[in-house]
Amino acid sequence: xxxxxxxxxxxxxxxxxxxxxxxxxxxxxxxxxxxxxxxxxxxxxxxxxxxxxxxxxxxxxxxxxxxxxxxxxxxxxxxxxxxxxxxxxxxxxxxxxxxxxxxxxxxxxxxxxx
Amino acid sequence: xxxxxxxxxxxxxxxxxxxxxxxxxxxxxxxxxxxxxxxxxxxxxxxxxxxxxxxxxxxxxxxxxxxxxxxxxxxxxxxxxxxxxxxxxxxxxxxxxxxxxxxxxxxxxxxxxx
Numbered sequence: 001x002x003x004x005x006x007x008x009x010x011x012x013x014x015x016x017x018x019x020x021x022x023x024x025x026x027x028x029x030x031x032x033x034x035x036x037x038x039x040x041x042x043x044x045x046x047x048x049x050x051x052x053x054x055x056x057x058x059x060x061x062x063x064x065x066x067x068x069x070x071x072x073x074x075x076x077x078x079x080x081x082x083x084x085x086x087x088x089x090x091x092x093x094x095x096x097x098x099x100x101x102x103x104x105x106x107x108x109x110x111x112x113x114x
Numbered sequence: 115x116x117x118x119x120x121x122x123x124x125x126x127x128x129x130x131x132x133x134x135x136x137x138x139x140x141x142x143x144x145x146x147x148x149x150x151x152x153x154x155x156x157x158x159x160x161x162x163x164x165x166x167x168x169x170x171x172x173x174x175x176x177x178x179x180x181x182x183x184x185x186x187x188x189x190x191x192x193x194x195x196x197x198x199x200x201x202x203x204x205x206x207x208x209x210x211x212x213x214x215x216x217x218x219x220x221x222x223x224x225x226x227x228x
Contacts, residue, residue, distance in 0.1 A: 035218075042120070043216070092157075096213070096214075097213055099148065100163045
């Protein structure tokens with residue numbers, strides 16, 4: 001079945017540590033995205049990529065980094081510079097062009113700082 | 115002021131009721147309008163997708179877009195307990211790298227009582 005796989009489902013991080021969230025898709029989508037979701041704030045865009053080896057900052061990129069070495073994979077690193085990393089992180093992918101039926105979300109990773 | 119405003123609720127209705135969910139927005143460049151349903155600890159699922167103004171119906175769901183008022187709505191007829199979820203509106207601008215950059219409302223929590 002085609003889809004997006006995010007792992008792990010739950011992640012705990014000590015303060016000062018970097019952690020990497022995995023996102024893999026087998027939908028042959030060119031574009032991939034990372035969003036952050038906090039209670040009462042909807043989803044906010046962190047980074048997005050439309051082609052391998054290229055990516056752009058979204059609205060809240062500070063404290064995060066990404067790479068896009070393969071079309072299928074778009075890992076997100078939450079660095080120690082991110083002051084409030086506890087949140088639900090969602091990865092998405094889509095074809096290029098207008099959003100619609102092809103814009104697909106993964107099941108999310110819940111990150112907690114302990 | 116947020117670009118997209120959505121009443122977070124919570125909204126509680128009896129089974130069989132008609133539910134009205136709404137979003138207002140400030141950016142007149144938005145051309146694509148989506149409604150997502152999100153169950154607890156899951157990724158959002160696309161419910162409805164419309165381009166520009168007008169109505170779109172799919173089963174028990176009707177989406178309306180009024181660009182002159184910068185206002186969109188989702189109506190759910192004959193609501194069911196399985197409709198209990200968070201409903202998110204999302205919008206994007208047409209063209210180039212903007213298509214996939216979705217701007218979300220805060221989400222409305224809906225509970226349908228048997």
